[in-house]
Amino acid sequence: MTSPVIELRDVGRAYDEGPPALSGASLTVRAGEAVAILGPSGSGKSTLLNLIAGLDRPDSGTVTVNGTRVDRLGEAGAARYRRASVGMVFQFFNLLEDLTVADNIVLPSQLAGMGRAAARRRTAELLETLGIDRHANAYPGRLSGGQRQRVAVARALMNRPPLLLADEPTGALDRASGEDVARLLRDLNADGQTVVVVTHDLELAKACTSRTVELVDGHIVTDTAVSR
């Protein structure tokens, strides 16, 4: 059995005076796994993802990713952690519209201080792998939804993170593009990339992950292996 990449222990998070968004959540994700976090709107899926990505801090419990206690990191530490350990894909792509496709992809490596030549090589490799090399100098506004999400995935993989987090990656796509992105995630996982996908789409979960974790009202209610 491979070592755990993500370890959550009794994690709780509440916002203001409302009910807890997450309560007593414990979860372990091992290297090479592809896990889907499922649940209806308001169930705590995005909160869980934000805690793993170091975008938010839990009120209680511990979050350990790749051996790093993410819940103890300050803002600068969390930024460095994300550069090194996490690649993120968002529902609405979140590409920077004033940068070209290539400049979007290379950005995480530039923030991390990677050498120019190495960054250029890695960008070219990702553009080719993800089939978007002919759009390298285009601006995101000119691309289709599916192409944009491919750019977002390439950007997420730029620094070779051990963990890829995807938040509703097909939520803003048509069916064909959604299936394309699902295939991409499955292929990446097949190559050994650990993937955590937050979605309310059971079909996507089945298509690209090997395990589903279901959240209801901030509690993990099921944790099931998926047979493809």
Add this chain to the structure above:
Amino acid sequence: MRAGAARRRVQTTVIVLAAMMAVTASVLGGGLLVVSSAPFDDAFAEQNGAHLTATVNAAPGAVAASANAAGVTATAGPFPLVTVVPEAGGERTMPFTFAGRDTPDAEVDAISVVDGEWADEPGEVTLAAGEGGTSVPPGATMSFPSLPGSPVLKVVGFARSVSLTADGWVTAAQAAALAPSGTPESHQMLYRFDSAGTAAAMETATAAVAASLPADSLAGSRSWLDVRNAAERATAVYVPFLMAFGVLGLVMSVLIVGNVVAGSVGSGTRRIGVLKAIGFTPGQVVRAYVGQALIPAVAGTVLGVIIGHVLAVPILAETSDAYGTGTLGIPPWIDIAVVGGILALVAVTALAAALRAGRLRTVDALAVGRTPPTGRGQAAARVTARLPLPRAVTLGLARPFARPVRTVAMLAAIVFGAIAVTFAVGLSTSLDAILTARDHDIADVLVRPAPPELGPNGMPDGPPPSLPDDTSAITAAIEAQPGAKAHYVVHNAPAAVAGTTGTTELVAFTGDASWGGYTLLNGDWIGGPGEAVVPTGFMKTTGTAIGDTVTLTVDGERISLRVVGEIFDLKNDGMKVYTDAAGLTAPMKNSLIAVDLEPGTDPAAYAEGLSRALEPLGANAEPFREGSSDMITVLNSLTAALTLLLVAVAGLGVLNGVLLDTRERVRDIGVQKALGMTPGQTIGGVLASVTLIGVIGGVLGVPAGMALHDAVVPAMGDSTGIRLPRVALEVFDTPTAFALGLGGLVIAVAGALLPGLWAARTRTAVALRTE
């Protein structure tokens, strides 16, 4: 409307400060401009003041005939005129010019008796009060033991002649009796002209009068324009620089208001869509945005009026005292005009920017955030991405190109901030240079008379002390003390100059005084006996030019000196004449010896040693101390306050622009942080976004500030009737200009720091959820 103003605290503060700055400077500048001349003009009109006061050495009949000269509309005189030096305690005091007038009433120069009565009996004198007046107490007597019959005059009252026609008035018979035997017959004639509003008109009229008098009999004359200029001097100096700040503040207000309202409309587009969707008419939307600018602008103008009035109090106090007009204040119409004008300007600017909100289609406004943005700034982003700089910085460098209008507004704020800083630094340096140039006898050590003994009433006993008539023992002591390099002796005597009232001070030097800090404006320094240098004030008052010969009367003795140079000297309104002591026979007091020391000699130690040696000789030595000036202190303080305000407004203008930009792209910032941008990189990126405009703002603002300085400082000199030395005008060297250029960058970075910190602190998860 109120909710909008409260919600946008930064923008509201910026408008309050900008309006306050513009109103403060405008109220002060406009108020002083109007008020400074008002008391003189009122009093001059009331007294039917003399356009020309002439001293004529001719018989009364010949003088009276000049009433028929071309352009003359009214005259008074001829009055017998005499210059006398009363004695007190056995010492001769300052000279007085008395006019012989049996009555204060006249068609020209109707004198107002302000205390006591008019001198209508022999043995009485009424002295001039206020400006040009004396410090002789009422009821005192003035003795003239050296005149035939040793006359004594009793001071029976004080009167004010706005035209400053004499230091005192006696009866015509008394004036004739006071005239020293052997002096030529001298009369005063006062004229009003049909055209006297300009210097050129006065020159023409004076020439006509001179032509109507016997040849060479016009010994002196004084134009009412010079009198008025002197009267306004105390406040007029503030007007040019306050007007400069007023215009800067006004332009800044327009820029800031336009930028804030346009920014509010731009960033609140979706809100505008919602307002329209729920039933707001275009007019209501426009009114709401104009109101958001007008509410803080009203607050700023109220504060500005209050501050303007408070600052005007010390400046106007001097003018108020001169005419006994009571406390002067800025007239209400100035407040109304300034407040109305600035609020109208704010309203028009805000309206122009807010009209876009009214025209915006509801469906388009609601779609903002869901439609892809325009491609502005992409080319710049592509170029800056290639720069060999950290990526966070290059991302920031591209930002100004994405919002060109906002960038221009921020740039303008920085340019005006840089102009203000440059102007203020230049003005302050000029004032320091004036202060230095104003000080004379700048020597390492000054030898003065020992302080006088105090009498039983705590007042100095006897006449003011002076150095001994023979200073050879003192100069020997100076030379005996190791370290002395050079010295000169300063001699003083009160003198009278025909055609002027008050006292002209004759200063004579024994030894070379050219190293003593006398700033030469034109011509040459004194080359030998018979040559003189005079201040600009003297030249203007007496109409003297370089090359002319001036005649002074010292203790009844006439001294003729050829003017070879013009120097910078503000003391005694510039009524001084400097010459070489050699060959002068008139009695003069020895007031000072200036000592220059060899390099490396400690002035304090030298002065201490010299003082011990001089004690038996009734003299005292002290190291030189730099002087100060209340007016320059007020000017420096006002400049500092207004500059600080303007720079604060400029910084807040930048802050407003960067804040709008940061809020607009908060999601982008969230994405960058999610990709691993640290808080430090985030701040660096925001600061980098204003670096370029800060540098450009400095580059544009500094030359403009220098040009403003070069225009305003000479105007300030002109308004006070002084010509400024080159050291006071040429104050910007290359290192100073470069340092000032960085001021634009400092303003930009200071303005962007808070939004940068806000961006760095914003939680990534929250930023990513922000639409």
